[in-house]
Amino acid sequence: MIQLEHVTKTFKTKDGIVHAVKDVSLNIKKGQIYGIIGFSGAGKSTLVRCMNLLERPDDGKVIFDGENLMEASPSELRKARAKMGMIFQHFNLLPAMTIYDNIALPLRLEKAPKEEIDRKVMELLTLIDLVERKDSYPSQLSGGQKQRVAIARALVNDPKVLLCDEATSALDPQTTQNILKLIAKINRERGITVVVITHEMFVVKEICDEVAVMDSGRVVEQGDIVPVFTNPVQEMTRNFIATASNENKVNELIKMNHPITQLKENQQLVRLRYDSTNTEDAMISRISRLYSIDCSIISGSVEIWKESPVGQLVTVFTGEEEQIRLAIDELKRNNIKVEVIKRGHIE
Amino acid sequence: MDILSSWMPNVIKNAALFPDAIMDTLIMLVVTGVVSFVIGLPLAVLVVITKPDGILPNKPVFWVLDKIINLFRAIPFVILIPMTFVLTRMIFHTTVGIKCAFVPLIIGTVPFVARQLESAMEEIPEGIIEASVSMGMSPWQIIGNVYLKQNIPGMVRGMTITLIATIGQIAVVGIIGAGGLGDLAIRFGWQRQMGDITLVVLVLLLIIISIIQAFGDWLVKKTTH
Numbered sequence: 001m002i003q004l005e006h007v008t009k010t011f012k013t014k015d016g017i018v019h020a021v022k023d024v025s026l027n028i029k030k031g032q033i034y035g036i037i038g039f040s041g042a043g044k045s046t047l048v049r050c051m052n053l054l055e056r057p058d059d060g061k062v063i064f065d066g067e068n069l070m071e072a073s074p075s076e077l078r079k080a081r082a083k084m085g086m087i088f089q090h091f092n093l094l095p096a097m098t099i100y101d102n103i104a105l106p107l108r109l110e111k112a113p114k115e116e117i118d119r120k121v122m123e124l125l126t127l128i129d130l131v132e133r134k135d136s137y138p139s140q141l142s143g144g145q146k147q148r149v150a151i152a153r154a155l156v157n158d159p160k161v162l163l164c165d166e167a168t169s170a171l172d173p174q175t176t177q178n179i180l181k182l183i184a185k186i187n188r189e190r191g192i193t194v195v196v197i198t199h200e201m202f203v204v205k206e207i208c209d210e211v212a213v214m215d216s217g218r219v220v221e222q223g224d225i226v227p228v229f230t231n232p233v234q235e236m237t238r239n240f241i242a243t244a245s246n247e248n249k250v251n252e253l254i255k256m257n258h259p260i261t262q263l264k265e266n267q268q269l270v271r272l273r274y275d276s277t278n279t280e281d282a283m284i285s286r287i288s289r290l291y292s293i294d295c296s297i298i299s300g301s302v303e304i305w306k307e308s309p310v311g312q313l314v315t316v317f318t319g320e321e322e323q324i325r326l327a328i329d330e331l332k333r334n335n336i337k338v339e340v341i342k343r344g345h346i347e
Numbered sequence: 348m349d350i351l352s353s354w355m356p357n358v359i360k361n362a363a364l365f366p367d368a369i370m371d372t373l374i375m376l377v378v379t380g381v382v383s384f385v386i387g388l389p390l391a392v393l394v395v396i397t398k399p400d401g402i403l404p405n406k407p408v409f410w411v412l413d414k415i416i417n418l419f420r421a422i423p424f425v426i427l428i429p430m431t432f433v434l435t436r437m438i439f440h441t442t443v444g445i446k447c448a449f450v451p452l453i454i455g456t457v458p459f460v461a462r463q464l465e466s467a468m469e470e471i472p473e474g475i476i477e478a479s480v481s482m483g484m485s486p487w488q489i490i491g492n493v494y495l496k497q498n499i500p501g502m503v504r505g506m507t508i509t510l511i512a513t514i515g516q517i518a519v520v521g522i523i524g525a526g527g528l529g530d531l532a533i534r535f536g537w538q539r540q541m542g543d544i545t546l547v548v549l550v551l552l553l554i555i556i557s558i559i560q561a562f563g564d565w566l567v568k569k570t571t572h
Contacts, residue, residue: 054480075485081480081481081482082483086481086482088474088477090474092474092475092478093475093478094475094496095475095497096499096570105492106482109483109484109492137572150478153482
């Protein structure tokens, strides 16, 4: 549905040239929810703006539904944009128009017949559950309601793609959940391809099929979310996983030199990651029995990633060094990712 | 009546001058206001859209307009009046009288209106313009649906400030025989030492300004959603 090929965008600022997007290639397939995650300043907002040419890339191709937008005329480009709905962090509703008029606006621009406008707007007002607020103005609505109106406005002329730029970042967790559910529902029921830009890990975890991780203008890692997040290759990806789980708490404990992380000579602090393919076996008790090592669990969690369980355990193995090594090999043979965080040593 | 004539003898003696003076002031106010708005609004739109980060960036157009507006805003109004004599004479073949006052009044007010309306349009968040572009709006549609419609309260505030400032300039054009309340205050109140006339003129101006401000505030309230 959207292909980016070697897209590059630089900005000239007072402090010199900023490379916001560097040689990014992506392929967003029809019907997918595609996440682009990165910390602020990573270039993800610029990247999504390159998709509908709100920012014209300096170089590269932006192919939307088979058409290279970089070569489109101004009027062709406007037509393409109308087929890509977009929602924003700050909603960007027109303040002097009622909710009804805001949603109707894209159709009015196309000079659609009045009855069609009325039918579609009322249908969408029902979808976002705001029929009784149709004559209110945006300032009279809550953040979550405003974002629902923005979604309705983005959907009113049956777009093929919905671009969401930090659409939940200004909302509270409960409202965020509702908006994410709405986006997932729209994707499922209308088959609209969705691109989600976010700095929040759980947003990706909740609804995305594929993800691209961005760091200083580059896509450093991309693919289906479960493999990317259970077996991260890049430091940046690991940082993100850390923000969404209690993983970094262990690092904090180590930094604080907390008693439970002060290891004896025959101890190792180990992190285990596993997914749905290996959650059933009682691996911990098995290695404990087989290699006569003690396993004390410091922390553990199971999270649901787009319907698959992904778990992690932080444990201390106590036993002979050789036995621990064999135990780790055994775990790895069962597709469990093992990372030795800290080894005990003689003071 | 006796008390009044002893308190403000000159006002009573010259009472017949007041209705005309009020009318002249109001005519100049309305004509200047309307014409300046009609010229200032497109100028403001042009400045906003041709800005480097506008929807149709155009450096030469923006630069020229911006500098001309600043230039005319920098000229003190009393100096602008003789400066525009050439133009006034070309249009009206004279430089005195009420119609001649329109030339400096309008030339002085247009840049002011343009800046006021420009800043009202600038108050519209960048994100709303971005959302409009992303909807597939053309530049004309953005002007019509967004710039001209989404901050009407700000525009009303700008016009209120403009009209009140214009009242001050209308008083000054009295020096070229344009009439009006300011003229009355200068010729009678000051030059003939009739202090009571000045006082009454002041009260009348205060009333006009209060009415403009009250109407402006009402309109802002009415257009704010």
